[in-house]
Every structure is written in C-alpha cells, then in structure tokens.
Amino acid sequence: MTAPEQARIAEKFxxxxxxxxxxxxxxxxxxxxxxxxxxxxxxxxSRTDQGAIDNLGGWLTTVVAHVCLDMLRSRSSRxxxxxxxxxxxxxxxxxxxxxxxxxxxxxxxxxxxLLVVLEKxxxxxxxxxxxxxxxxxxxxxxxxxxxRSEAATRQLASRARRRVQGPAxxxxxxxxxxxxxxxxxxxxxxxxxxxxxxxxxxxxxARAESAEGVREIRGARAWAQGAIAYSRLVRFSQAQPALVDxxxxxxxxxxxxxxxxxxxxxxxxxxxxxxxxxxxDHLSQLDLAVLNx
Numbered sequence: 676m677t678a679p680e681q682a683r684i685a686e687k688f689x690x691x692x693x694x695x696x697x698x699x700x701x702x703x704x705x706x707x708x709x710x711x712x713x714x715x716x717x718x719x720x721s722r723t724d725q726g727a728i729d730n731l732g733g734w735l736t737t738v739v740a741h742v743c744l745d746m747l748r749s750r751s752s753r754x755x756x757x758x759x760x761x762x763x764x765x766x767x768x769x770x771x772x773x774x775x776x777x778x779x780x781x782x783x784x785x786x787x788x789l790l791v792v793l794e795k796x797x798x799x800x801x802x803x804x805x806x807x808x809x810x811x812x813x814x815x816x817x818x819x820x821x822x823r824s825e826a827a828t829r830q831l832a833s834r835a836r837r838r839v840q841g842p843a844x845x846x847x848x849x850x851x852x853x854x855x856x857x858x859x860x861x862x863x864x865x866x867x868x869x870x871x872x873x874x875x876x877x878x879x880x881a882r883a884e885s886a887e888g889v890r891e892i893r894g895a896r897a898w899a900q901g902a903i904a905y906s907r908l909v910r911f912s913q914a915q916p917a918l919v920d921x922x923x924x925x926x927x928x929x930x931x932x933x934x935x936x937x938x939x940x941x942x943x944x945x946x947x948x949x950x951x952x953x954x955x956d957h958l959s960q961l962d963l964a965v966l967n968x
Contacts, residue, residue, distance in 0.1 A: 795838065
C-alpha cells in the first residue's frame with residue numbers, strides 16, 4: 676500500500692474513531708481494552724480491500740463488536756495476552772495508554788451506574804443492548820455478530836433492558852427514596868453533619884463490611900460522624916444513586932469498577948437501615964439497575 680493510500684485510509688478511520696471507541700468502552704468497561712479493540716479494527720481495515728466495503732462506518736462497528744464479544748467471552752485470558760500493536764501503522768493511529776483521569780471522566784460521562792449494571796450482563800446480552808439501545812444498530816446486523824436469529828437477538832436486548840431498568844417500583848415511592856438518597860449524597864460531599872441527620876432516623880442501624888468482618892453502628896449521630904470521616908477517604912464525589920435490590924441505594928465504582936454499594940431501608944423520608952457492602956462475592960449477588968434522571 677502506497678503512503679498516500681495509507682493516509683487516505685487513516686483519515687477515513689479517524690472520522691469513525693470516536694463512535695468506535697464509544698461502542699467498545701460501553702461493551703468492555705475499560706478504556707485500555709476499548710482502545711485495543713479499536714486498534715484491532717484499524718489493523719483489519721488496513722489489510723482489507725477498500726473496494727469491497729460499501730458502508731465503512733457499519734463495517735468498522737461490526738468489526739469492533741466482534742472483537743469486543745470475543746474479549747468479553749475470554750476476558751481472563753485476554754488480560755494475560757493483550758493484543759499486540761503494529762509499529763508500522765501511522766503514528767496518528769497508534770494509541771497511547773489511557774490514564775486514570777481520562778478513564779474516570781469517560782466513565783462519568785457514560786454513567787457509573789450504567790457501567791456497573793452492564794458488567795453484570797452476559798456478553799451477548801451486553802452487545803445486543805449496547806448496539807441497539809445505545810447506538811441504534813438494527814437487530815438483523817446484531818444477529819449476524821452474535822450468531823443468533825433476529826428474534827433471539829431481540830430477546831437478548833429485551834432481557835438486558837429489564838436488567839438495566841430493574842424491577843418495577845411505584846413512582847411515588849421511588850421519588851421519595853431518590854430525594855432522600857440525593858440529600859444523603861449531597862450532605863456527605865459537603866461534610867454537612869446536620870444535613871445527614873435530617874435524612875437519618877435517630878435510631879438508624881448501619882452495618883459496614885470490612886476485612887475484619889461486619890461492624891455495626893447504631894444511632895444517627897454516631898453513623899453521621901463516621902460517614903463524613905470515611906467519605907473523605909473513598910472519594911465519595913464519585914458516588915451515584917442506583918437501584919439496589921429494588922430500592923434506591925448508592926454505588927461507588929471508580930473508573931466503572933464496582934468497589935462498594937450502600938443498600939438502604941426507608942421509613943417515610945428517613946433511612947432506618949444501611950448496609951455498606953464491599954465483599955466482592957456479596958457485590959456480585961446484588962440486583963443493580965440504573966435510575967432514570
């Protein structure tokens with residue numbers, strides 16, 4: 676391939692990079708892995724007869740989706756054996772490793788809670804939901820990627836959608852819980868002791884997991900003091916409300932990696948019980964869903 680031809684292909688690829696990266700990041704939840712998938716799409720494009728491609732954007736999206744699906748299905752081995760980069764490709768195409776701040780910003784823009792819930796989906800469900808619901812790819816095209824019928828692919832997306840949206844909760848109850856949790860988050864971020872007391876039942880019971888076991892704190896004042904001190908250590912600015920087992924709770928997932936969940940019980944507009952869950956096995960068993968704004 677001549678230098679002008681390579682430059683022309685690289686320019687066309689760059690026009691699609693942002694969309695491809697968005698697809699791959701939502702599929703994989705890792706910016707480095709997403710960039711690997713996009714880079715693999717470039718390598719395949721550079722080895723393909725351009726005249727045989729009618730719709731470059733669609734072709735690239737399909738390639739990235741195939742790569743992401745394979746990566747999801749063999750993630751543990753994928754992490755041990757990363758895709759090799761081709762040093763002969765144009766400098767503008769080569770990807771630099773993502774930095775944590777960049778990935779945190781991207782995770783925030785996509786939605787921390789959504790990334791956490793997507794992580795719980797099966798690979799084919801995740802692909803069907805991301806491609807159709809988030810990028811409007813037709814089901815017949817998705818079906819060819821996952822190797823299923825169009826009807827079965829629609830069912831994949833529907834099943835994923837139900838997982839993302841969570842169980843049905845009455846609108847009024849959900850609105851009340853959301854107000855309380857939003858106020859709780861705001862108070863913690865501002866280190867507002869009185870603001871916390873306003874949403875905690877005086878006899879609230881909080882149970883916090885740790886390496887040593889479960890520690891129980893009783894009383895609003897005792898927990899509020901400890902919560903404010905602890906929130907400064909765990910970057911509570913990244914906390915987001917989410918549905919946790921059917922009620923509004925809080926997830927903390929730096930760069931989209933779930934690290935802890937706060938699960939609440941409510942009485943009216945007060946929190947009466949709280950669980951701070953950090954054990955990976957316990958986190959994996961939670962039914963998490965995204966809250967619509």
